[in-house]
Amino acid sequence: MKALSILGAGCVTALGREWNTVWEKIRAGESPVPETLQGPGCVEPVGVYKTALPDIPPAAGARLRRSGSISYFACAAAADAVREAGPLPAARTALVFATSDGSVSYTRRFYEEVAARGAGSPLLFPETVYNAPASHVAAMLGLDGVVLTLVNDATAGMDALATASEILGSGTADRCLVVAAEELDWITCEGYRRWKMTASGAGFAHGAVLSEGAVALVLGPPSSAHVQISRVHPGRTPRRHSPGGQTVRHVLGELADGATPDLAVLSSSGTRSGILEESFVRECFPRARSLSPKRFAGEAFAASSLLQCLCAREELKRPGTAIVPVLGWSGQVGGALLTSGGFRSSRG
């Protein structure tokens, strides 16, 4: 793959929007105050970390007046990333947007209307498509080239990084803005609760606290002045009857390719697969320090996988190597390897 430099970053999370604050809270193990979501027909509430709706640039304002929170998160994070990276060459900038659940709130509300009265609102339906947030980001920044939306479990973020590498490698663009975003709604909370993935369900010991928000990265060609994403594994699904952990070890081995990471930024969010991930990483990289940001920031799928990369980037202000494994809830395993000779971001 063509290595990528992280030229700018932005995030909107339940821990805040200003990166230094977010990072301090992750380092301190400080979580947001949980709230609960519960819809009709749901037998118990689900605890979540909600994210405040961010201020957005005026350029996005008119387009977003009828959109869901996921588009606000995406536009705000993208604007912050571009601010750090500097002006983008619009005609030579691609946008790759990643999500797991997409505009789920409008989708649920629209179908609620259809189920109740046999018709839905034309104000809601257009925002239900997975690529609505990408469309708003592209319009805000005036991007008219390659604009793609990728959907997957948490490995969608890795799909997006791999796609960005391919786009830059093909010469189609000089910059790639990768944005990953999620929003909460009671319908997905109830779905994941019944899937036994959330922490608040009865009858099981482990589980995640769901969250929402967005992370954006401006990526460019390799440069020694920036942290690099040296390798990306976009995800592989273990065969149902393959020996336990074989795929995880395989992906970790491919990512490291003989390197000895100093740090592992894990995708563990409290589920059973997260516990397995921790044990595999300890087995493969016994000397690597580990960090699990989702334990504090919550599980926001594609956005969380890029938040892992942001944490790795922060730690790589000192020279080193960080591995970022991502185990998705659909069973896919992917990840990234970040390296640095040391740098200082424009944020200090």
Added chain:
Amino acid sequence: MGIAQSDPMPPFPPARPVVTGLGCVSPLGWDVPSTAGALKAGRDGISAVRLFPVDTFHSRTAGQVAPEFETVCEGLHLASGGWSRAAKFVFAAMHEGLASRPGFVPEIVVAGTTSGGMDFGETFFRGLSAGMPPRTARRWVRGYMPHQAVIDAMEIFGFDAPVRVVSNACSSGTNALCLAAGLVRGGRVKRAMALGFDALAELVFAGFDCLRASTTEKCRPFDSARTGLALGEGAACFLIEALDDVPRGAVRAAVAGWGFANDNHHLTQPEPSGTGPRLSMQRALADAGWVADDVDYINAHGTGTPFNDSSEAAAIRSVCPSAPVSSTKGMTGHALGAAGAIEAAFCILAMEEGFLPPNINLRETDSGLDIVANTARPARPSRVLSNSFGFGGSNATVLLEKLS
């Protein structure tokens, strides 16, 4: 496909991606041979919707895969009946594609879809109020996710590979085909599979109905008095390899080039002068090194809505004014994320069997284009262009070529 820093340098000149296997399920047929016959005959595949109640909607018709399709699924010996309708389309198209090229094992699957397993999401929502058992809920939640159908299909057919799902609304199928071809062209993989799939779902049907984009009569792309689209469904599967790696007899068509463009006009309406479609077509021609006169046939996006067809016609007039054009959506309906893939399959069939697919239900056109009206036109197209556009201002064009 593990992407690593030590990946080999891209081939120079770039590898030439070719389609070596094909599978297709649509309202016109359950496989490639039956689809080809119906396409050539100009069969109208639109019928009264039977999958869910439509009495509260303005529109009542859609292109649906025939009920007898279930016999195909039985033939696949699927262990469980718990599959979404979209997943069954994926299984059938992938089965036919893989059977057409024995020994093909993809290193990556790139799929395009708009709504994935939406019928499972609807069932989950409705089931909540009915107090459904949690075990069932888990299946519905997983099956709703767009990538799950592909993961399940890989399990059924005995391979595993990275899955990349593009959801760029109605251009998704074309985006997926082009991205898969790009991975082969760039030397990142030797064998890629591209899919486009979508199944008719009540939510989506209600959505287009509330926008008044659906017609209450026939779908008449490029007709002066067109009144809207009919929805459709189906799937298509492409096996893609590098030309130099396969025997010539295995090649069905080359993926000669592609172009993507985003117009930032409106979430659902195209920019009236056709800026996005024009850019995507121009970029595709430049990518392939073709000029306008090289194009023997254009399979238009042609949904039959007043806005789309006028915008697309303006773009075609400015880029390829003399090429014969048809929209096949009058026969199939608009299969959303599957449409681009199905229509690319139609283009390959047209080149293989020597005809231009008809634009049915046309009475009089205001497009200013050479529309292949109502009946198939005998021809020997060897270079064709297929357009797909979608919500969000997403535009994609793929060029396919028959190699002599």
